Amino acid sequence: MRSARHRDVRRLLSAVLVAAMTALLGWQVYRQWSQGDDFPQIAARGAAGPYRLLVGTIPGDLSTRAAHIAIDVRDMRTGRGAPDVRVAVSAVNLEGRRLGPIVARNGGMDRQYYDARVAFPATGPWRVRVRVQGAAGAGSLEVPLTVAAPTIPWVLILRWLIPSGLLLAAIGYTRRERRPLALPGESVSDRARSGGPAGAHR
The missing domain is CATH 2.60.40.10 (Immunoglobulins)
Incomplete structure (x- = not known):
């Protein structure tokens, strides 16, 4: 029961993180579209x-x-x-x-x-x-x-890479949390197909 509650809390936090990173990335897109790079x-x-x-x-x-x-x-x-x-x-x-x-x-x-x-x-x-x-x-x-001679715009690159990387990490963490756990001797794919422990429907 406790582990299930902890799992729900982690899922909620990861969903909030995904929403925050999506909003940050959307703000960067809007700012560049409306005001340019600077x-x-x-x-x-x-x-x-x-x-x-x-x-x-x-x-x-x-x-x-x-x-x-x-x-x-x-x-x-x-x-x-x-x-x-x-x-x-x-x-x-x-x-x-x-x-x-x-x-x-x-x-x-x-x-x-x-x-x-x-x-x-x-x-x-x-x-x-x-x-x-x-x-x-x-x-x-x-x-x-x-x-001056053109240089690599590191500030602009980091401005995009940091929120994009955090967003991808949050999405990956959320997908991992939703993946069903496998019992000993059972693969995750078998458990996902059966909807429960292997052999439970037999």
């Missing part, structure tokens, strides 16, 4: 004509892989968001290689938020220019950025 890392704040800009990068450590330049645009005078402006991103490095201009798209719940997808063709220091043009006027802001 939140913007602030690279610069400053004025661009009549606008105040907040410029960030995703990921924070830029490489020659595809990245995002995130720009928050606000009216310098009122401090309110500026959803009806044109934002373009261009860049040049010390060797004279150029990128863009790339028109940033307006999106998200905050309409003053703009996003430009970029792919730097070379490593090293780059000067990124964000140009804004709207009804209030135009201006630009230069942002120095450093682009």
Whole structure:
């Protein structure tokens, strides 16, 4: 009786663990689908004509892989968001290689938020220019950025592997708990087929 109660408790705990790991894995999927791999890392704040800009990068450590330049645009005078402006991103490095201009798209719940997808063709220091043009006027802001060689994204890999591994371990433990125990001289498959001890139905 006691062992049966302990077995029920273990099954309940393993079911809770499976549910928790499933929820964690689902949250990772939702976060990557809705927000990308990371939140913007602030690279610069400053004025661009009549606008105040907040410029960030995703990921924070830029490489020659595809990245995002995130720009928050606000009216310098009122401090309110500026959803009806044109934002373009261009860049040049010390060797004279150029990128863009790339028109940033307006999106998200905050309409003053703009996003430009970029792919730097070379490593090293780059000067990124964000140009804004709207009804209030135009201006630009230069942002120095450093682009590194691509590396293995260990943080992102571990973010997926840890909950996935725990989920698989919990599922395996639950299946093992549900497997019927065999009596001496009887295999588990024989007991599962007979529904009880071998020879009990004879």
